[in-house]
Amino acid sequence: MREAIATGNTVQEAYEKACAMLGVETYLAEQEILEMPVKKTLGFFGGNPAKVRAFIRNSPAEKAAEYLKDILKGMGASRVEVTVQPEEGGAMLCVSGEDVGFVIGHRGETLDALQYLAGLIANQESETYFRITLDIGNYRQKRRETLEVLGKKMAAKVMRSRRNCSLEPMNPYERRIIHAAVQDMEGIKSWSEGEGMDRHIVIGPEEGERPFSKKHRRYGKPGGPRKPGANPHKKGGHNARQDLRGESPKESKNGVFPSALGASSLQG
Numbered sequence: 001m002r003e004a005i006a007t008g009n010t011v012q013e014a015y016e017k018a019c020a021m022l023g024v025e026t027y028l029a030e031q032e033i034l035e036m037p038v039k040k041t042l043g044f045f046g047g048n049p050a051k052v053r054a055f056i057r058n059s060p061a062e063k064a065a066e067y068l069k070d071i072l073k074g075m076g077a078s079r080v081e082v083t084v085q086p087e088e089g090g091a092m093l094c095v096s097g098e099d100v101g102f103v104i105g106h107r108g109e110t111l112d113a114l115q116y117l118a119g120l121i122a123n124q125e126s127e128t129y130f131r132i133t134l135d136i137g138n139y140r141q142k143r144r145e146t147l148e149v150l151g152k153k154m155a156a157k158v159m160r161s162r163r164n165c166s167l168e169p170m171n172p173y174e175r176r177i178i179h180a181a182v183q184d185m186e187g188i189k190s191w192s193e194g195e196g197m198d199r200h201i202v203i204g205p206e207e208g209e210r211p212f213s214k215k216h217r218r219y220g221k222p223g224g225p226r227k228p229g230a231n232p233h234k235k236g237g238h239n240a241r242q243d244l245r246g247e248s249p250k251e252s253k254n255g256v257f258p259s260a261l262g263a264s265s266l267q268g
Helices: 011-022 060-074 106-122 139-161 172-182 240-244 258-267
Strands: 002-008 030-035 050-056 080-087 090-097 131-136 188-193 200-205
Touching (some): 002 011, 011 050, 060 080, 090 106, 131 139, 139 172, 139 188, 172 188
Antiparallel strands (some): 002 050, 030 050
8 A cells, every 4th residue: 555644735735735645636535634734723723734644555466466566575576566457356366577488487386386376465454255266477378378278189089989088287277278168169168076186178079979889899808708618727728629620640850749648658
């Protein structure tokens, strides 16, 4: 809050002087009469001038901007500028200056934390919710474009596979961007799942996932069916007994049949 106190022969005169000290027109400031003027007795004795306080209430965005400057100063970024850009239902605070890139953090996590704190300050005395968006070096716009491309790319993948696709956890601001990017795509829907830091978006077919078809299940795949007679413990996957059915005894390398070898060993 900005304020100035001035005196004058009348309340109006004191008020105009106080506004001039603030550098604003009278219609932009509020006033508080501290002392009413008292006329001099017999035109010579006593009497007091009027004393008026003129003040300008900070908007929610201005309060958040002042708070943000103090936080950044404590983080070592003293030479920064915070400009306020009014938006519908809130405002965007744009931070500029030297070496402020570190404020963004990994995937904007530090930026999101500062935005949350600035939002709390802006809504301390506000009767309706005032949304604060914090941006540094046009990071938000670049991130928005990246997320829009990601959302449409994943939606195209879902249309081909007819399978749900889960994205990595995101904050509410980034989830809204993904939802907006895919909401107009025909045959695609998106929703959020999970709680807290694990909250993420799932993109899927509007009519639901396509069921698995039996014709796509192949023998030999983990968890899949086996061929009749398959022996899981035998290399090659066939039962040795079934391979020998209907075959005549084979002669060994030394010209002796296996059955004869077995008989001779018993006799010896």
